[in-house]
Amino acid sequence: MSAVLETRALCKSFGALTVADKIDFKLEPGARHALIGPNGAGKTTFVNMLTGVLPPSSGRIMLGGEDITALGQATRVKLGLGRTFQINALFRRLPVLDNVALAVAERRGVAPRMLRAASAHADVRAESMELLATLGLAEDASQRILDLPYGKQRLVEIAIALGLKPRVLLLDEPAAGVPSLESHRILQVLDKLPPEIAILIIEHDMDLVFRFAQRITVLVQGEVLVEGTPEEIGKDKRVHQVYLGEQRHG
């Protein structure tokens, strides 16, 4: 099976500082893949290059066999690349429904319309409500984000990305800031995500990573240290040395 998302010798340096060093990475269709590594390993930089926020210094990014290295953020989204943010990037003063509907409307091409009222677009509303229901947020649809508990805000973060119906979903620390007692709620939602979506998750919560991922890539100082199944990674001495031994929080 060919990879749905692939990077070839992807590099990024800021002056003398190299934060991504010839990263070769493959995400298979329907994958549940985790990217882990100590703080400052370059995980977020990697995601930002994948999504088009940061231009790579060299190397290539392929989505579904198509070279997307030079394409802008919006075009990549249209091609099926969705993401969530480590720090909530929500429309804080808008209702939960609108947060999701904005994404759904963009995907359906409804967003630039000017003549009919937004609320008259029943298809956008229905799809958004359905999505909220699957995440257990139906009752919160009319709440503003800033009136919502933090754990639920994290779920809205995922709901917006799902509104784009992505082929590939990048989850940047979906459980960040959520108390460990509540992180099972996030895992429940992640387990229910459509199996056809290829998911790359970046996460510090090792319990969550080892329960969710089928493959794990370990990134250290901008380089891929090792890639394998959770069992292989769990046994790997180097991983214990640089990562698990060093910090076992989260």
Next chain:
Amino acid sequence: MSRHAGGYSADPRIRAVEWLPWIVAVAAFFVLPEYLSLGARILIYILYALSLDLIVGYAGIVTLGHSAYFGLGAYVAGILSAKAGISDPMLQLAAAAVAGGLLGVVTGAIILRTRALTLLMLTLAITSVLLEIANKASSLTGGADGLSGVVVAPIFGMFKFDIFGKTAYLYCLVVLLAGWWLVRKLIYSPFGTSLTGVRENSLRMHAIGAPVYWRLVLVYTLSATIAGVAGGLITQTNQFVGLNVLSFESAGELLVMLILGGVGRIYGAFVGPVVYLIAQDMLAKQFPEYWYLGIGTMLVLVVMFARGGILGIFDGLLAKLRRQA
């Protein structure tokens, strides 16, 4: 008359209270015939403030240069009449709209690549450049003396502009009604909701695949078009154009009116100019030397105690009443 936020769960139907400004405007026509020229000026500034609310209140673009589009509209309508002999009011207004829109799309395409303070400085620069051009090109604009000799033919060849300003007032009211309908439509549309999205979090709008830059250029152009129309109206009602239409003070004054009334709520653009221009008129008669002091005090009070503007005060009172009831 709370915030008009649009969105996918907002009811877009016109509420009863939204007819209030129009009832007041029509009543004023019959009750205060001696104030119709001030009235027309207020109506024009409401349209102008509405165009500003669209970009400041909804799209989150802060500008101190909106007078560029208002002023251009004013000069285009004036020059068309005084220099080219075109006196049909509809043609003048259409030309003012097109000119405002064209300048909006060209300048917007350049400045909307920047943000925050840089953007603010660029808006200032544009209106300053235009002011200097109008000042220097005196053969066309009349320079510092202003452009006189503006002739406006009867509307549709039927309604003559009379010295009491009756026609002008009703004409401005009809144009404002059209502008209000358009702005309201936009705000409740998916396009308007996406603008609110950009205001709230442009990073996330990029991440959901929205062409943020083009959305902003489009709304900026629409706003500049409406400002151009307002400029055309001011020329037609004054039958004179002075350099002040392009000044930074005029753009700043407009922003003050909008903040006074309330930003991002449509009707703040109605309340602000009414309060500001009536206060200016009254204070200028009572205290010709100190009237700016009164305006200043009013603004300080609003900014300190009523962050949502005058309409924000009503919102607060209504919420309190509901809690008690």
